[in-house]
Amino acid sequence: MPYAICYLNGEFQPLAEARISPLDRGFLFADSVYEVLPVFDGRMFRFREHFDRLARSLREIRIESPHTHEEWLALLEELIRRNGGGTMYVYVQVTRGMEFGRNHTFPAGAKPSVFALASQLPTLTPELRATGLTAITVEDFRWGRCDIKSTALLANVLAKQQAADAGAHEAIFIRGDDVLEGSSTSIFVIRNGVVATPANSNRILPGTTRDVGLELATGVMPVEVRSIRLAELQAADEVWISAATRDVVPITRIDSKPVGTGKPGPYWQKLEAAFADLRKRLEGTPAL
Structure with a gap:
């Protein structure tokens, strides 16, 4: 299976085995934001601009960013490496996290969930x-x-x-x-x-x-x-x-x-x- 490794909450793991709680607010409310960026020959294109936008989206929905730009860079470069490098795209999603219940208001002390995957970059035929x-x-x-x-x-x-x-x-x-x-x-x-x-x-x-x-x-x-x-x-x-x-x-x-x-x-x-x-x-x- 190509692009078989993902990142979820601190661990690189097989994408087919990745699991989240059904109580995650990203699942229940779409209380989450995301970014997609292309990778050419192992190098992410416009990394800073994409993660400036992710940081802005997080601020707008009042989630504290779980990583600095440098930490995001290291995380995604490792994800790219584990998926063989080369040309692809990477997807990153940050949710508000989970609580044991379903409430519209923000849960106190919830830890954001972080998910990232790599996938084939579409080409214009x-x-x-x-x-x-x-x-x-x-x-x-x-x-x-x-x-x-x-x-x-x-x-x-x-x-x-x-x-x-x-x-x-x-x-x-x-x-x-x-x-x-x-x-x-x-x-x-x-x-x-x-x-x-x-x-x-x-x-x-x-x-x-x-x-x-x-x-x-x-x-x-x-x-x-x-x-x-x-x-x-x-x-x-x-x-x-x-x-x-x-x-x-x-x-x-x-x-x-x-x-x-x-x-x-x-x-x-x-x-x-x-x-x-x-x-x-x-x-x-x-x-x-």
Whole structure:
């Protein structure tokens, strides 16, 4: 079994044997937060930014972080090593812990639970690289604190399944006339050579990979961080989505209608090359 070793509450152990209490608040209430970050040739990408975001999510739900950045780094590097190194992604979840009962209020003295696993990093197939991905739009029905990377993802799961049922890869949340983000991705809209993405707020997750995309796009084209209207999405020349396990990938059909030419565009091709160059430049450098 590949990626067979996980970390749970101080121990590296076989993933198939890992167990948590049914009284853990992550299980009962989704009272927990998480992070996902890619690993290229054994090196975690944007480690500091991901764990700055984890620390922020923990503060927002009033859980004290169980580890410093340095401790997280050591823990995950060991997890990567035990799973063979190379290219993968790692998932980290911190819950408020457990108590003997089920109470909505925070339990006094609960010790946070920490879980981490490694898994295969998805790749964009040659076919999808040539054709791009597809998406549908859905009305946003999530809670009001999407800026917290919470494990309470039922609305995202339902939206993603709605996309799958429609034969699409992603669902793009729309609230009123505002384009927000995908069910598990950030979004970019390109029109007349300008790339735009929504500003951070409590309605979207601040995307670490989105920030990389913005940094790289700034050297190629004008960048705007602002509200995006549905009509702009529908009239876009190119649309991209980004996620830690995907980099930035093109969306070429939305609600069964082509985006631009209906094929991955030239700006995305430039950005993809810039991502590859960045990863190469980071090879062998410290993750933190």
